[in-house]
Amino acid sequence: MIDALIIGAGPAGLSAAIACAKQGLSVRVVDEFYRAGGRLLGQLHQEPDGTWWNGIDEATRLDREARAVGVEIECGVSVYNVVPSPTGWIVSTTTGEIETPQLLIATGASETAVPVPGWTLPGTMSIGAAQVMTNVQRVRVGERGVVIGVNILSVAIARELQLAGIKIDRMILPPVSTVTGNAGVPEEVMRSLLRVAHLAPSPIIRWGSQLMKSTWMQRLGVSLYPPQGFSMWNIPIQLRTAALEIVGTSQVEGVRIARITPDGQPVAGTEQIIPADFVCIAGGLSPLAELAAIAGCPFAYVPSLGGHVPIHNDQMQTSLPGLFVAGNITGVESAKVAMAQGTVAGLSMSYSRGALSDRELLENAIQQVSSVRQRATIQFHPDIVEGRALVGNLALAGSVNQS
């Protein structure tokens, strides 16, 4: 009989597994991907000091450490249902049911799909798909492509594709629509880039953020924005250009684009078709929280955390007995934050099993989450701290079982 089951072998799940196995719990991790590591596997960023954050190495390290402390990790297993039982949880997987007194859901995030006309043509994929194909599966997604959607993740991944010898012709915006919302409006995109500009890997953006503090300056920035855009690592980023349609017969052959006004409306007579053999669509990330929902967990809608998140306290407990959450499912942040949260969840599960002798470890781990958050190089939203506080208060108000 296991003490804890963890769904998801990403940085959060693996860190949690290590933390509770170290306290003597018997722990099992299941993950539907063919290898442990989650989205960490694809990550390749240059840190401000110039060193590379190599996600594959980090994932391998976590996987080894977990196995070394006795964690059982099963890959290629998908979980599709979670129901409470008198003694804990019954989890349905593609290889059978698993019973566990304590369950951690650490399923991460998924990408928001943006239905640009023509997006079902083979050769169109999400930006994260290209990241995994390039960095994990080591296959080029094409020769020359267009990235639709400008945000911190798509800019980082465009650079990763370029490192692998793939040409990014340009980065442009999606067509403005009710689905794309602000992601199709140059002014809004500019504003969101500026809010995270202090983290940007380019001095150009950093410089720009100094210049454009006030709203009217931002408006000016967008209206005077050079038609060719600015370049980062020689990749043109064109905030005044939108994709109208992805064209091709049996696969991607090009993108029909047009110049747009600062509020995202196409300018008549500026349409053209640019050739491309692949297209990446970047719509941002949102917590992949369906399993917590079917478990019956109360949710809150918190845009700064990426959408609907299961309500949980700072010990990563939900209001349902024996159900814990950690990582991107609780709000979209970087892998280092996910790891810190995983450690909290692992210690918290140990505590409620009566296996944690030193409660201070848990208190320190909770502190650690905030300090990792403060030092994060990639931040997906400027108001994460406020979003976290809101969820914490909701947990208190709903009196999540405090142990």
Add this chain to the structure above:
Amino acid sequence: MSQRIVDHPVLGSLAARNQLRFTFNGTPYSAYEGETIAAALLASGVRTLRVHEEKGTPRGIYCNIGHCYECRVNVDGVPTVRACMTLVQDGMQVTAGTVLPTPLKKGGHSQ
């Protein structure tokens, strides 16, 4: 013409791996051990993994991490297998999803 990234400036070079053989719609392809069906096919220039069950329009991968089910194929007779999540095994027979009959469309008349 393989699209594999053998040498990478940051991630380093790939070690030699065992070569496997599999078929897609009856055509032989090769893969390396540890490659997904989607990656092995893309490396050989194959992007269409199925056609839309009703409209017949071509589809490939979209998310590459198991979320969208766009890449579903038949593997050794098992339908709805995600090509982006499934490693190639030697001798595997993969086929693309095809157009299926929709007898109940348009008020119950098949065309």
